[in-house]
Structure formats: C-alpha cells, structure tokens
Amino acid sequence: MQFPSPVSIQWIADLIKAELIGNANGQATGINEIHKVEPGDLVFVDHPKYYDKCIQSAASFIIINTKNVMVPEGKALLVVENPFEAYSAIVKHFRPFEPATKMISDSAVIDPSTVVYPNVFVGHHVTIGKNCVIHSGAQILDHCVIGDNVIIQSGTVIGSDAFYYNTKKDREVWYKRMISCGRVVIEDNVEIGANCTIDRGVSHDTVIGKGTKMDNLIHIGHDTVVGKNCLFAAQVGIAGATTIEDGVILWGQVGVSKTLTIGKNAVVYAQSGVPSSLEGGKTYFGSPVDEASTKIKEIVWVKRIPELWAKVMGK
Amino acid sequence: MQFPSPVSIQWIADLIKAELIGNANGQATGINEIHKVEPGDLVFVDHPKYYDKCIQSAASFIIINTKNVMVPEGKALLVVENPFEAYSAIVKHFRPFEPATKMISDSAVIDPSTVVYPNVFVGHHVTIGKNCVIHSGAQILDHCVIGDNVIIQSGTVIGSDAFYYNTKKDREVWYKRMISCGRVVIEDNVEIGANCTIDRGVSHDTVIGKGTKMDNLIHIGHDTVVGKNCLFAAQVGIAGATTIEDGVILWGQVGVSKTLTIGKNAVVYAQSGVPSSLEGGKTYFGSPVDEASTKIKEIVWVKRIPELWAKVMGK
Amino acid sequence: MQFPSPVSIQWIADLIKAELIGNANGQATGINEIHKVEPGDLVFVDHPKYYDKCIQSAASFIIINTKNVMVPEGKALLVVENPFEAYSAIVKHFRPFEPATKMISDSAVIDPSTVVYPNVFVGHHVTIGKNCVIHSGAQILDHCVIGDNVIIQSGTVIGSDAFYYNTKKDREVWYKRMISCGRVVIEDNVEIGANCTIDRGVSHDTVIGKGTKMDNLIHIGHDTVVGKNCLFAAQVGIAGATTIEDGVILWGQVGVSKTLTIGKNAVVYAQSGVPSSLEGGKTYFGSPVDEASTKIKEIVWVKRIPELWAKVMGK
Numbered sequence: 001m002q003f004p005s006p007v008s009i010q011w012i013a014d015l016i017k018a019e020l021i022g023n024a025n026g027q028a029t030g031i032n033e034i035h036k037v038e039p040g041d042l043v044f045v046d047h048p049k050y051y052d053k054c055i056q057s058a059a060s061f062i063i064i065n066t067k068n069v070m071v072p073e074g075k076a077l078l079v080v081e082n083p084f085e086a087y088s089a090i091v092k093h094f095r096p097f098e099p100a101t102k103m104i105s106d107s108a109v110i111d112p113s114t115v116v117y118p119n120v121f122v123g124h125h126v127t128i129g130k131n132c133v134i135h136s137g138a139q140i141l142d143h144c145v146i147g148d149n150v151i152i153q154s155g156t157v158i159g160s161d162a163f164y165y166n167t168k169k170d171r172e173v174w175y176k177r178m179i180s181c182g183r184v185v186i187e188d189n190v191e192i193g194a195n196c197t198i199d200r201g202v203s204h205d206t207v208i209g210k211g212t213k214m215d216n217l218i219h220i221g222h223d224t225v226v227g228k229n230c231l232f233a234a235q236v237g238i239a240g241a242t243t244i245e246d247g248v249i250l251w252g253q254v255g256v257s258k259t260l261t262i263g264k265n266a267v268v269y270a271q272s273g274v275p276s277s278l279e280g281g282k283t284y285f286g287s288p289v290d291e292a293s294t295k296i297k298e299i300v301w302v303k304r305i306p307e308l309w310a311k312v313m314g315k
Numbered sequence: 316m317q318f319p320s321p322v323s324i325q326w327i328a329d330l331i332k333a334e335l336i337g338n339a340n341g342q343a344t345g346i347n348e349i350h351k352v353e354p355g356d357l358v359f360v361d362h363p364k365y366y367d368k369c370i371q372s373a374a375s376f377i378i379i380n381t382k383n384v385m386v387p388e389g390k391a392l393l394v395v396e397n398p399f400e401a402y403s404a405i406v407k408h409f410r411p412f413e414p415a416t417k418m419i420s421d422s423a424v425i426d427p428s429t430v431v432y433p434n435v436f437v438g439h440h441v442t443i444g445k446n447c448v449i450h451s452g453a454q455i456l457d458h459c460v461i462g463d464n465v466i467i468q469s470g471t472v473i474g475s476d477a478f479y480y481n482t483k484k485d486r487e488v489w490y491k492r493m494i495s496c497g498r499v500v501i502e503d504n505v506e507i508g509a510n511c512t513i514d515r516g517v518s519h520d521t522v523i524g525k526g527t528k529m530d531n532l533i534h535i536g537h538d539t540v541v542g543k544n545c546l547f548a549a550q551v552g553i554a555g556a557t558t559i560e561d562g563v564i565l566w567g568q569v570g571v572s573k574t575l576t577i578g579k580n581a582v583v584y585a586q587s588g589v590p591s592s593l594e595g596g597k598t599y600f601g602s603p604v605d606e607a608s609t610k611i612k613e614i615v616w617v618k619r620i621p622e623l624w625a626k627v628m629g630k
Numbered sequence: 631m632q633f634p635s636p637v638s639i640q641w642i643a644d645l646i647k648a649e650l651i652g653n654a655n656g657q658a659t660g661i662n663e664i665h666k667v668e669p670g671d672l673v674f675v676d677h678p679k680y681y682d683k684c685i686q687s688a689a690s691f692i693i694i695n696t697k698n699v700m701v702p703e704g705k706a707l708l709v710v711e712n713p714f715e716a717y718s719a720i721v722k723h724f725r726p727f728e729p730a731t732k733m734i735s736d737s738a739v740i741d742p743s744t745v746v747y748p749n750v751f752v753g754h755h756v757t758i759g760k761n762c763v764i765h766s767g768a769q770i771l772d773h774c775v776i777g778d779n780v781i782i783q784s785g786t787v788i789g790s791d792a793f794y795y796n797t798k799k800d801r802e803v804w805y806k807r808m809i810s811c812g813r814v815v816i817e818d819n820v821e822i823g824a825n826c827t828i829d830r831g832v833s834h835d836t837v838i839g840k841g842t843k844m845d846n847l848i849h850i851g852h853d854t855v856v857g858k859n860c861l862f863a864a865q866v867g868i869a870g871a872t873t874i875e876d877g878v879i880l881w882g883q884v885g886v887s888k889t890l891t892i893g894k895n896a897v898v899y900a901q902s903g904v905p906s907s908l909e910g911g912k913t914y915f916g917s918p919v920d921e922a923s924t925k926i927k928e929i930v931w932v933k934r935i936p937e938l939w940a941k942v943m944g945k
Contacts, residue, residue, distance in 0.1 A: 121766035136436035160824035163845040194475035197846035215478035216512035451751035509790035530793040531827035
C-alpha cells in the first residue's frame, strides 16, 4: 500500500510507539510485504530467521523486535515488541474499516457506458472503466480497479481478503489475520467467469493483465501478478505472490503454489500441480509437474514394471 | 440457436455482407457450432484445417473466408473476410444484449408453486416449472429453462457465458469471445448444490438430465449434455461439449475434458482426470484415468521398484 | 436433530403409522443418522445389510421395514413399509419448510457489534455473535450458529443442504433427497474465505472449530467436524461425516473422503486425495495419499525404471 503522501518516519514511530534507530529524517511512502518492497517502504519482521532478508531488502524502514542488528546506511529500524501489531496499527490508520451500507458505494466511479446488473455489490473507492459488463451477483470490493471492456460474470468476488496469517502456536488462536490493504487491478479486455475469487494484495496489488480470460470457479491469491493474454480453464487455483507471465495457458483444475514464476507462453495440462517455478515456452503435466513428454513416458514405464518383474523374478 | 422462424439465406447474406455461392433459395433455421449442427443450420469456419469438416457437416450454410472449395449439392457458402465477426453479427441480431434492470425479469415465467428466495436473480425469458425451490443468491440467467421439482441451492449460477474464444495470436488481444446464444435446460427432479456454475451453450443447449443430482462448487461447461440419474460429488468440473450418459457417477474433484463421452453407468473415482471417452459400466481411477483395477495394481507395482532395483543392481 | 422437548415414542409411531414393538413407553429426544446417534434418538434403516448396525447402535428407537429382528432390552422398533418416508415425515413435522421472504429474517439474532454488509441473506433462527463481519453476497441459511469474531467473506454459503440421498435404482428417479435438519455451528475466531460452501448436517451439526481459517472456494460436507486452529488452503473439499482434528493443515485442492478421521496436527500437501483415516502428527502427499517422504521417494523410483529396463533387457 502506498500512503496518500509521504509520511515522516518519526510520525510513524510515534504512532506505533517504536524506538527509532538510524535515519530519523526519512519519509515513508508506503508499507509492503517482503516480496514487493520498494525504496521508501516500511516492512515488518518478527522472526530472527528473516531479520537479514528484511534489513537487506529494498525497504527503507524496518519494523523489528530487536536492536541487535546493524542498520544499513540511510535506513531506519522501528523497534517494537510486536511488529505484527505495529503493522496492523499502521494499516488501520491509513485504511480504516468502512463497512458499506449501500449496494453501490457513493465513492465508486463507474463509467456510464458500463452495464452493472441488479444484485451487484460495488464497494468504496472502486473504479470501473468503459464498456464493462458486471453480471448479477458479482461483488466488487473496496479499492479495486477495473479497466475497459472487462466482463465479470455472475457470483465472482473481486477483492476478497488475503489468506495470510501471523502464526504463533503458543497462543490460543494460532493464526492472526494480516489486514489486507492492497487492491485488485484488472486491466483492459479481461474476462472473468462465474463464481471466481480474486484476493486483494496484502499490501501490494493483485494484477490480472490485459486480455487475459478466465473460466469459472478460479481462485487467484493475494499479490499474484498475471500477465497479458493468459487463458485459465475452470477451477484453476493460484496461491499468493506468484507471477504468471504473458500468454500462459493453465488447463482445468491446475494448482499453482505461492511465490513462484511461470514463464511466458508455458502450457500446463489439466489437474497438474506446480510447486516451483517453470521455464516459459514449454508444456507441463503431472502433480508435481514435469515436462509433459517426460511425464507421459513415465506413465508408460510404470505399465512395464510387471514385465520387468517377471523377467527378473522369473515369474 | 434456433431462429424464431426460418430466415432466407439471401437475407442472412445481406446482413453479413457475404457473397452467396450455391443454393441461394434456402431457408436457414438456426446457427450452431460444428459439434451440434443440424440440416438447416448455419455454421462458420475461418481456418483451412477445418474447411472440409464444416462443409461436410450436417450444416446447410457455411460462413467461410474462401471461395476455393467445392459446394455440396443443395448447400450454400457465405463468403466473407471474417467469418467470426459474421457469426457475431448474426447472433447479436437475433439475441440483442438486453441488460436486466430488475431482480426478477418481467419476461420470466415462474410457476406459482415454485419458491424463489430473496436475493435470487432471474433473467429475461427464463422459464421455471412447478414445485421448484431456488435458494438465496442463485442467479438464473437469460433464456434458461428449469423443469419441475428442481432444487437450486444458494449462490449457484445457471447460464453463465461459455468459455469459448476465437484465437489469433497476431492480434494485441489474442482471445475474442464467441457470444453465447445457447441455453441451459434443466430437466425435472434435478438438484444442484451451492455455488455451482453451469454455462449456457455457445449456440446449442447445455442439458442436465432428469433426476441428476449435483453437489457444491461444480462446473459444467457449455453445450455439455448430462444424462438422467447421474450423481456428481463436490468440485467436479466438466469442460464443454461433452456427453455424460445416464447413471454416471463422478466422485469429488473429478475433471472431465471437452467433446468426449462417458458411457452409461460408468463410475469415476475422486480426483480422476478424464482426457478421452470412457466405456460405460466400468469403474475408473487416476489422472489420467485408467480402469480402477489397473490403476490400483500400478500403485502397488510402483512400491515394488526398490525390490526390483536391489535384485538387479545387487544393492 | 434434537426435538424441542422429549416426545412420546407412541406419538411418533402414530405420526408415521408404525407398528410399535418393544418399549412403548419411551421418550424420543431427537432423530439422527447412524454415525451420530445417541441414546434417546430415533434412527432409520431400510436395508437388511444395515439392520444389525442400527439395532446395536446407541439409538433407542429404530424405524425399520421388518419385524424379523430381535429388539434389545429397553429399545423399540417402529415398523413401517418405507422407513425413508417415515424419517422425512418426522423431519418435516419438526422442521416445516419456511421459505424466507426477507433478506434478514425477523427470527435471526445478530449481535449489534457485528457488521452485516448489504446483499447478505440471513435465514430463520440464525444466531450471529459479537464482532463478526459478514461480507456482501454471503448466505447464512436457517438455524446456523456463528460465534464471536468470525469473518465470512463474500459469496460464501453457510448451511446449504447435505448431498445425501436415498438410492433405489428400480425407481424412475434413483436418488431421493434426505431432508437436512442439522445445522452449521461456527465457533469463535473462525475465518472463512469467499465463495465457500459449508453444508448443514443431515440430522446432526457440521462444526468448524475455534480459530480455524479457510481460504476461498472450499467445500465442507454435511456433519463434518473440523477441530480448532486448522488451516485449509483454497479449493479444499471435505466430504460428509468426516472428523478433522485440531491443528490439521490441508494445502490447496486437497480432497478428503467421507466418514474418516485426520489426526491432530497432520499436514496434507496440495492436491492430495485422502481416501481413509490418517494418523496425526505426520505429513502426507499423493492421490491416494501416502506419507510424504514415501511418496517423494516413489516419484524418484519411477524415474529410474528406464535404467532398470536397460540393465535387465540389455537395451
């Protein structure tokens, strides 16, 4: 999430009651998660395992629960006991919870050429471009941005909250929600089927690139970036913070794990599972996936085991 | 799609500015996709690879982008530069886009014995029979036909548009939507779970046969025909233009590919993937599926590889 | 389902026109399915294969279609020609079908601290606790119970009917619905993603335990009991009457079959299929699942078959 305008880091430190160490004169421009941080951003870390990664990231300001780390030149630490709660406090300040009271929010900006069916909910600060059709039962939630010539079919949810939790198994409630302050950005000529769910970014944007088409019952996780002219068949699921490059085709029921990249024009056959990054331009199959030609040969090899057995074991 | 009444092929040729070659006196009765054409139908083809298939199909009138083909006796070619756009123009003429303005369309015909919950959307020209229950949040879209004693649970979408595109990778937008002008026809005694999606036919009907029961979060593609007394468990997905014969049982998360047939009384175990037609009366498992008994033996054989290896490799 | 107050078994016998054999002075406290029966309950059985199981179950009163069985001390048989219809008659008496006419039922009890978005349906006799957020397009159906600090995201259906049928293939309609009279009970601090479906119990409760978090497009079957602090990723499906113990993690697209138990703190990797009970504290993978370490070794072994083949076959 970018702040509406740069904010003095001292002001942020006061807000979250942090001890400020390092560059106390900086201006924070936003807050982001570690996969998406840019200079000017705040980030938070509460586990020693990730201290280094966060301090060395592009983020300028690190909310952290230790003083025993080096502060790189020009950066600042904001030391607090509970960085997760500090993150939540900042997000709540800049994105206060505003429950809706109307089906179409007064703050939504919808081009008059766009058709919005009955039974559609449009939240606060939503923008919808020209010549779109938003079918009955779609829910377009706060802050989402929809381009021109976009079709959203019935029952689809744009901007549901990220499935992203702070985990501590010594609490009674192990999982505490990280408040989602990112958006969903849907570019021009995208078409999305019925009863899909596209989660907003935790603190960045989930993006669906120009000309991409999705079938029904598809799930796209938080902060995932989908390229242009992709084609996803029904019941595909993509976890959070993943990158799908341009022209990728995912057939039905494919599952894709988090924080990986599928390269340009890759094709993944139905029901495959993608646990790690895939090179572009190739065709894949299996759970876990392999190149399709390799996987198809394996299926044939398995059928030959009895012949091998007979030869070796003499029966 | 059938036209409201037969239409002179010369009139159609004028509408789409086509050169008419062959039988100029014919009457077109409808327009359909290649898998479903009948005598009297228009069909379109824009790729040389499929010229023959379309010309030799049951269709009487072929919208095509070449003159260099033979016209069979009694048929006609409608030659245009862009058959896909011509198809779209015909569909738009006979099924003009009519955005809804009411939750229950005035043109919907709903038997008074049927219960329609609050928060249900019913589109134009929908018919719903006797003793149905349409639960809250269901969306019954334009032109769909629902028989007697049908239950549709909450959040289910009947009649979403087909996931069916005209593809050209030398355009900026690779995929252009084929306008869906087919219907969904749900026969008597069908019950459909919550948050399912049943796409309308592109130009024919998607049919759910009498007495079939479906669990939640199921996807049925365009133009697919499901027989009588089938049972589909949750999260099953069936692609377009497929035929599921009577009495077929698909367990949870089964995926079925397009334009294939699953024979009468076949049973497919959970999470299986069906890439091609299956004979009826048998039980299947795996992704891709095999007969269940074969697949189960393979699972055991794989577990014996280490023993084989030790014997052969001497370790 | 528990009755509002104990009911004389003679009164029940009269309602369903049953011949009462055995303890005619008992009081029935409820009606339940065989997996969930307790003393005082009615249960029904219509197939000789299950006579013994039902008669020997905890149920006190057995609706049955034979007299040729022994009645255990203190129990009673209610002999009818069609036990399934008798069950339906009892359920209809105590839970008459009350179609809703309002978006929020007058009989729903919602704590004033809870936020209910526009476009939410809340059925009869629903209870919602403190500090919940029910997002737009959610459907909370009759009799469901939601605790405190619960978040239900958009489009999710709580309390859809069970996918549970009486099957007879010599009828024209093979599958007849068992009327669901159970509830969904969602405990405190549970969060449920968008477009999920949680079916009510057939005659008992579906329960989601305290602190459990679910992503989008998840299906939970009837009478399933999920423990505390579980984590289910998107598109997981769990069939009916299954028990998921505390702290279980199911990754994306996992499928779990019916009437089994997954033990405490088990972890099941993405796309796995669980056909039978799993011990707690272990990590699983595959369809069907095995321990993950075993399954991962098998994947490597399959890749070695060509080497074995070459050695044995000499090519």
